[in-house]
Amino acid sequence: MSSVNTAIQLITREQAEKGATAAGSTCSPALAKGPWDYDLAEALAGIPAYGPGASSADVAPAATPRQGQLPEEYKLASDAELGERILAAKAALGDRAVILGHFYQRDEVIQYADFVGDSFQLANAALTRPDAEAIVFCGVHFMAETADILSAPDQAVILPNLAAGCSMADMADADSVAECWEQLEEIFGTEPDAEGRVPVLPVTYMNSSAALKAFCGEHGGIVCTSSNARTVLEWAFQRAQRVLFFPDQHLGRNTAKALGVPLEQMLMWNPRKDLGGNDEQALLDSRVILWHGFCSVHKRFNVGQIEKARMDFPGVQVIVHPECPMDVVDAADSAGSTDFIKKAIAAATEPTTFAIGTEINMVNRLAAEYPQHTVFCLDPVICPCSTMYRIHPGYLAWVLEELVAGRVVNRITVAESVQDHARTALERMLAARP
Structure with missing residues (x-):
C-alpha cells in the first residue's frame, strides 16, 4: 500500500490533469507541496498558520512558533538522497540520539524512528535511553515539551519543524484558563465539602501546553491521556465536586458520559463569553465543565460515514x-x-473489516501492517493532521546532520518554574493506572 504522501501526490496530479472527477480526493492540493513552502509563506505574511490539512481553518495564535527556512540542499534532495543522509547521520550518532515517531507521522519519517507510539508512550520511551544526548521528537510541540519535562536536564529535546504545533492544544491558553479559574472560584469558593472534596479540580488532556500542565499541578489537578481518562476522572471525582476539563470537549464529554454523568450536568465553557456562556446556577449544578476545544482531525468524522x-x-x-x-x-x-x-x-484472529475513525497516516499504516484484515478510514477524503505533516524527511536529515556537526537546532525547553508543577501533574497521571 502506498503512503499517504504518495497518495496525495497522485491524487493532486490526477486532479490537475482530469479535473475534480479524478478518482480519490484530498482536502487540500497544497498538501502535495513541501512544508518549507508554508514556512516561507508564514515568514512573508508575518502571520503563523497550521498549514493545509485538517487544521487549515483553525486560527493560530500570534505566539505560535514558526520554523525558519530549511537550507536549500534539503529542499532539493530526492527522497533517496535524504534517506541515505538520515541513515548515515543515525549511524554516526549511534546511541547519542534517539528518534521518536508519533503514530500520526508520515511514513516517510516514521521509517527512521527508533520508537513509534502515542505522545505519552514516546515520552516514556525516551526515558529508556538515559545516555542519549538528543531526543529527536517527530511529533508536535506539546509532545516535545512533555519529553523535556520527563527527560534528564542534560538531554536536548529537538522538534524537527518548530511549526509542528497542535490547534487543539492552542485552544486553551494559560491566561484564558487562569481567568476561567478565577471566575469559578468566585462562584464555588475554595472550601471543601463535608467529604473533603474541593469545589472544582482542573484536568488537562496530554494535548496541552506545559504551562497548562503546570497549572493543574499547582492547583491539585492532573493530566490525562485518552487511554486513562476514565481512571483520571474517577480520581478527580474522589477529590472534587466537579471537574474543569480542557482543552478537548469531546474526550471530556465521552469519558464523563461513560461514567454516568448526565449530559445536563456537563457545561461548555467558551472563554470568549462571560462565565463561559453559562449562568451561576447552571455552574453550581454542574459536575463537568468542558472547555470549548476540539481536534480538527477527529471532528471530521460523522455518523453518516459510519452508516x-x-x-x-x-x-x-x-x-x-x-x-x-x-x-x-x-x-x-x-x-x-x-x-x-x-x-x-x-x-483479531479472523479476517475482519475495520472502519477506523482516527488520523489517516495511522489508519493507512495499520492497513499495511495487517493485510489479513480490511482496514480503512471512515473519512473518504485524505486529510492528515496539518501540524504532524509539517515534519518531512528534509527536516529530520537537517537536525540530525547538525547534531553530527556538534550543533543543536530547534531545541524545545520548558522553564524550571513550569517544569516543577507540570511534573507533579504528570506524576499524578502516572499513578492513575487504568
Missing part, C-alpha cells in the same frame, strides 16, 4: 478515537486511544 461503512461492509467493526464527537462514539462499536485501536486490530 455508509455498515451498508457497504455488513459486519464491519467500527472503532473511533474518543476525541470524536459524542454521536460518532455512540454509533461506533468501540472507542479508544490510538494504542487501543492498534491492539484491537492486532487481536
Whole structure:
C-alpha cells in the first residue's frame, strides 16, 4: 500500500490533469507541496498558520512558533538522497540520539524512528535511553515539551519543524484558563465539602501546553491521556465536586458520559463569553465543565460515514478515537486511544473489516501492517493532521546532520518554574493506572 504522501501526490496530479472527477480526493492540493513552502509563506505574511490539512481553518495564535527556512540542499534532495543522509547521520550518532515517531507521522519519517507510539508512550520511551544526548521528537510541540519535562536536564529535546504545533492544544491558553479559574472560584469558593472534596479540580488532556500542565499541578489537578481518562476522572471525582476539563470537549464529554454523568450536568465553557456562556446556577449544578476545544482531525468524522461503512461492509467493526464527537462514539462499536485501536486490530484472529475513525497516516499504516484484515478510514477524503505533516524527511536529515556537526537546532525547553508543577501533574497521571 502506498503512503499517504504518495497518495496525495497522485491524487493532486490526477486532479490537475482530469479535473475534480479524478478518482480519490484530498482536502487540500497544497498538501502535495513541501512544508518549507508554508514556512516561507508564514515568514512573508508575518502571520503563523497550521498549514493545509485538517487544521487549515483553525486560527493560530500570534505566539505560535514558526520554523525558519530549511537550507536549500534539503529542499532539493530526492527522497533517496535524504534517506541515505538520515541513515548515515543515525549511524554516526549511534546511541547519542534517539528518534521518536508519533503514530500520526508520515511514513516517510516514521521509517527512521527508533520508537513509534502515542505522545505519552514516546515520552516514556525516551526515558529508556538515559545516555542519549538528543531526543529527536517527530511529533508536535506539546509532545516535545512533555519529553523535556520527563527527560534528564542534560538531554536536548529537538522538534524537527518548530511549526509542528497542535490547534487543539492552542485552544486553551494559560491566561484564558487562569481567568476561567478565577471566575469559578468566585462562584464555588475554595472550601471543601463535608467529604473533603474541593469545589472544582482542573484536568488537562496530554494535548496541552506545559504551562497548562503546570497549572493543574499547582492547583491539585492532573493530566490525562485518552487511554486513562476514565481512571483520571474517577480520581478527580474522589477529590472534587466537579471537574474543569480542557482543552478537548469531546474526550471530556465521552469519558464523563461513560461514567454516568448526565449530559445536563456537563457545561461548555467558551472563554470568549462571560462565565463561559453559562449562568451561576447552571455552574453550581454542574459536575463537568468542558472547555470549548476540539481536534480538527477527529471532528471530521460523522455518523453518516459510519452508516455508509455498515451498508457497504455488513459486519464491519467500527472503532473511533474518543476525541470524536459524542454521536460518532455512540454509533461506533468501540472507542479508544490510538494504542487501543492498534491492539484491537492486532487481536483479531479472523479476517475482519475495520472502519477506523482516527488520523489517516495511522489508519493507512495499520492497513499495511495487517493485510489479513480490511482496514480503512471512515473519512473518504485524505486529510492528515496539518501540524504532524509539517515534519518531512528534509527536516529530520537537517537536525540530525547538525547534531553530527556538534550543533543543536530547534531545541524545545520548558522553564524550571513550569517544569516543577507540570511534573507533579504528570506524576499524578502516572499513578492513575487504568
